[in-house]
Amino acid sequence: MSNARGDDPLLSLRDVSIHFHKERLFGLAGSETVHAVDDVSLDIYENDVVALVGESGCGKTTLGKTAIGVQRPTEGSVLYRGQDIWETKSGSGLFGGRGDDEYAAKEIRRSLQMIHQDPGSSLNANYTIESILSAPLERWQPEMTEADRRVRIYGLLEYVGMTPAKDFAGRYPHQLSGGEQQRVALIRSLLMNPDLILADEAISALDVSLRAEMMELMLELQEQFDTSYLFISHNLANAKHLTQRAGGRIGIMYLGELVEIGTPEQIIHDPQHPYTKVLLWATSDLRNRTGVDTPPVRSLDIPEPTDPPSGCRFHTRCLEARTACTRDCPSLEDHDGDGRRTACFRRDATHEYWESEPLAGDANAAEENAVGGD
Numbered sequence: 574m575s576n577a578r579g580d581d582p583l584l585s586l587r588d589v590s591i592h593f594h595k596e597r598l599f600g601l602a603g604s605e606t607v608h609a610v611d612d613v614s615l616d617i618y619e620n621d622v623v624a625l626v627g628e629s630g631c632g633k634t635t636l637g638k639t640a641i642g643v644q645r646p647t648e649g650s651v652l653y654r655g656q657d658i659w660e661t662k663s664g665s666g667l668f669g670g671r672g673d674d675e676y677a678a679k680e681i682r683r684s685l686q687m688i689h690q691d692p693g694s695s696l697n698a699n700y701t702i703e704s705i706l707s708a709p710l711e712r713w714q715p716e717m718t719e720a721d722r723r724v725r726i727y728g729l730l731e732y733v734g735m736t737p738a739k740d741f742a743g744r745y746p747h748q749l750s751g752g753e754q755q756r757v758a759l760i761r762s763l764l765m766n767p768d769l770i771l772a773d774e775a776i777s778a779l780d781v782s783l784r785a786e787m788m789e790l791m792l793e794l795q796e797q798f799d800t801s802y803l804f805i806s807h808n809l810a811n812a813k814h815l816t817q818r819a820g821g822r823i824g825i826m827y828l829g830e831l832v833e834i835g836t837p838e839q840i841i842h843d844p845q846h847p848y849t850k851v852l853l854w855a856t857s858d859l860r861n862r863t864g865v866d867t868p869p870v871r872s873l874d875i876p877e878p879t880d881p882p883s884g885c886r887f888h889t890r891c892l893e894a895r896t897a898c899t900r901d902c903p904s905l906e907d908h909d910g911d912g913r914r915t916a917c918f919r920r921d922a923t924h925e926y927w928e929s930e931p932l933a934g935d936a937n938a939a940e941e942n943a944v945g946g947d
């Protein structure tokens with residue numbers, strides 16, 4: 574569906590960790606550290622689609638915001654076409670860059686855009702749709718005349734099904750449905766000619782019937798505008814739909830870590846990380862692929878990100894956990910040379926995991942509502 578993926582990374586996250594300090598509850602003195610994201614590395618290419626999936630609070634939104642330069646990493650770096658975006662921003666050049674950077678901070682900001690779950694809050698209620706869509710064109714294509722801008726805006730409104738375009742162009746955001754607002758938000762970000770759009774739960778608020786339609790539109794516009802998407806979702810079925818059509822990848826996050834990443838065929842049809850299997854089970858459209866009736870977890874409790882478990886963070890819930898999992902942290906590795914990377918000792922036939930004892934515990938304790946999903 575999408576254009577050919579570029580060879581060089583457009584954006585590279587290198588060993589990114591993001592920690593927050595949170596005041597303790599109940600008046601206890603001091604603060605605790607929230608491990609929102611820990612040691613994540615990820616490359617996103619031109620014309621790429623990467624979906625990050627995980628339960629609420631797993632760090633996927635924080636990681637997405639870090640990828641587009643909204644959130645500064647505590648450790649690690651974010652590279653735009655090989656250039657550290659935070660080194661660029663912290664300098665003293667014309668646009669905040671150092672002056673000798675290949676890409677100025679202003680250019681990087683334009684290249685990395687975002688559409689939110691709630692487009693109503695990101696579209697200025699005091700402006701008409703035409704004014705909202707004219708703004709990026711006036712800024713980034715100042716050579717365009719007002720008439721040219723109008724032709725372009727009307728053309729895009731018609732393309733996304735908002736006809737008659739003149740009628741929609743004169744409306745205010747509150748006069749549009751949620752789906753129409755999201756289409757306007759998508760058009761507006763694309764008019765900046767971005768290299769990457771972070772779509773953070775961008776279709777979650779839409780009716781189920783509109784979700785597939787919106788994803789198809791995103792893919793069609795991707796071809797026209799030559800952009801990439803970082804798609805954040807708690808719904809594995811939506812991630813599958815989008816990445817399968819685009820030839821993209823799905824990354825699974827658990828408690829701040831990327832635990833598996835691969836093509837939708839690898840993740841959906843042949844999941845290797847035990848947590849990926851939990852997410853499959855928690856997704857009603859995909860549950861029958863797991864072949865089990867009960868959720869494949871040993872505990873209902875999701876650990877606090879202020880106090881993540883030792884070793885493999887999933888060991889407190891993993892049905893396959895052994896004592897070795899409580900001590901060491903598995904790294905994300907390509908075990909089969911097929912591009913899929915998984916962080917689990919079971920993928921290494923020589924690991925001491927196989928000699929260690931299974932963890933004690935009630936493996937059948939989980940109830941159907943143990944894990945989030947649709």
Ligand code: SF4
Binds near residue numbers: 847848891
């Ligand atoms: S390393 Fe151990 S606890 Fe972690 S996912 Fe693999 S088997 Fe489960």
